[in-house]
Amino acid sequence: MAASAGPEIERLIGLLAKLPGMGPRSARRAALALLKKREQLLVPLAASLAETAEKVTSCSVCGAPDTRDPCSICSDGSRDNGLICVVEEAGALWAMERSGAFRGKYHVLGGLLSALDGVGPDALRVAELVGRVKGGEAKEVVLALPATVDGQTTAHYLAERLSGSGVEITSLARGVPVGGELDWLDDGTIVQALRARRPA
Amino acid sequence: MAASAGPEIERLIGLLAKLPGMGPRSARRAALALLKKREQLLVPLAASLAETAEKVTSCSVCGAPDTRDPCSICSDGSRDNGLICVVEEAGALWAMERSGAFRGKYHVLGGLLSALDGVGPDALRVAELVGRVKGGEAKEVVLALPATVDGQTTAHYLAERLSGSGVEITSLARGVPVGGELDWLDDGTIVQALRARRPA
Numbered sequence: 001m002a003a004s005a006g007p008e009i010e011r012l013i014g015l016l017a018k019l020p021g022m023g024p025r026s027a028r029r030a031a032l033a034l035l036k037k038r039e040q041l042l043v044p045l046a047a048s049l050a051e052t053a054e055k056v057t058s059c060s061v062c063g064a065p066d067t068r069d070p071c072s073i074c075s076d077g078s079r080d081n082g083l084i085c086v087v088e089e090a091g092a093l094w095a096m097e098r099s100g101a102f103r104g105k106y107h108v109l110g111g112l113l114s115a116l117d118g119v120g121p122d123a124l125r126v127a128e129l130v131g132r133v134k135g136g137e138a139k140e141v142v143l144a145l146p147a148t149v150d151g152q153t154t155a156h157y158l159a160e161r162l163s164g165s166g167v168e169i170t171s172l173a174r175g176v177p178v179g180g181e182l183d184w185l186d187d188g189t190i191v192q193a194l195r196a197r198r199p200a
Numbered sequence: 201m202a203a204s205a206g207p208e209i210e211r212l213i214g215l216l217a218k219l220p221g222m223g224p225r226s227a228r229r230a231a232l233a234l235l236k237k238r239e240q241l242l243v244p245l246a247a248s249l250a251e252t253a254e255k256v257t258s259c260s261v262c263g264a265p266d267t268r269d270p271c272s273i274c275s276d277g278s279r280d281n282g283l284i285c286v287v288e289e290a291g292a293l294w295a296m297e298r299s300g301a302f303r304g305k306y307h308v309l310g311g312l313l314s315a316l317d318g319v320g321p322d323a324l325r326v327a328e329l330v331g332r333v334k335g336g337e338a339k340e341v342v343l344a345l346p347a348t349v350d351g352q353t354t355a356h357y358l359a360e361r362l363s364g365s366g367v368e369i370t371s372l373a374r375g376v377p378v379g380g381e382l383d384w385l386d387d388g389t390i391v392q393a394l395r396a397r398r399p400a
Contacts, residue, residue, distance in 0.1 A: 009256060012249065012252050018241055022221070029221060029383070033219060033220050034219075035252070035265045035290065048212045049212065049234070051208050052209060052235070052246075056235065065209065067206050089232060089236075
């Protein structure tokens with residue numbers, strides 16, 4: 001495997017191959033492109049990654065990645081504090097934001113409950129969510145979780161944990177295709193699913 | 201487009217999207233994976249890119265990227281100095297090395313002649329090749345260029361420039377599929393094409 005490229009390039013190819021959607025061959029192509037475009041791509045990407053590693057942290061309120069803590073959404077006074085949208089990952093949060101249909105706050109779980117992968121409530125930001133709902137001004141929690149087995153299991157679990165808090169628990173309408181991931185949906189479907197949200 | 205992610209993450213996504221095989225969506229997924237795997241992926245990749253930018257240069261003899269100059273292949277005394285394999289890019293060099301069928305030296309052109317893109321001989325390392333062939337111990341130059349219009353134009357041009365130097369000019373056998381790129385071939389085809397090389 002291209003031993004002649006030297007250990008530094010081999011290491012770079014190995015790391016690039018770990019990115020989602022990349023394999024050994026596309027990682028080699030990417031490394032080659034980086035070497036060819038040293039000033040336009042290699043140096044800026046190295047700097048951007050270093051800056052991201054240095055500056056970007058998780059928001060202590062919602063868990064979203066941001067350079068600020070609380071993040072730009074949590075500290076945005078124009079957004080509705082009465083509405084909390086629970087998402088699996090930041091990718092789903094970004095998809096919600098792209099749809100432009102939600103003007104409340106978020107809560108990033110950091111994953112889904114999974115018996116198969118041994119992920120329990122303690123591995124997710126569930127306690128933080130319960131704390132936010134009990135101590136805060138939330139009137140409605142929108143569960144925007146994927147329509148997969150793990151996603152729905154997590155939604156049921158959260159609805160149970162939050163029942164009795166006096167807060168309305170809703171989930172996205174069944175506009176989300178079964179088995180679909182939120183990050184891959186078109187904005188129109190997200191808008192419709194949000195508008196038709198229903199009690200969980 | 202995910203304005204909430206902050207300018208640092210937006211910049212990272214924009215740079216990742218410039219990698220071959222990546223688009224805006226897969227770049228977001230990659231950025232998300234990097235943020236989730238900070239210590240296993242984000243920090244090492246940032247360091248690897250910085251190290252590559254700092255240490256890897258082009259070999260002054262053959263033009264291949266390496267941390268050493270001359271590169272590890274050019275300074276390998278066990279390889280045949282009488283044989284020079286001319287390739288378009290380092291990706292093709294790596295493909296040749298993976299095939300294990302070539303034990304000579306290389307010359308990386310840095311591209312192909314292209315009337316359409318306005319790439320002339322001066323934009324490539326042609327003069328360096330002619331100098332190496334005239335001043336060196338080369339007995340045979342193997343043109344391992346893609347079987348595309350630009351690749352074959354470049355091969356004809358090089359064969360003409362090197363004619364009269366007393367060096368045999370060969371090119372890879374027509375085992376290379378027409379329109380195919382060297383980097384994507386299986387090793388067996390490369391081995392056969394190299395064995396059946398013929399005068400250009």
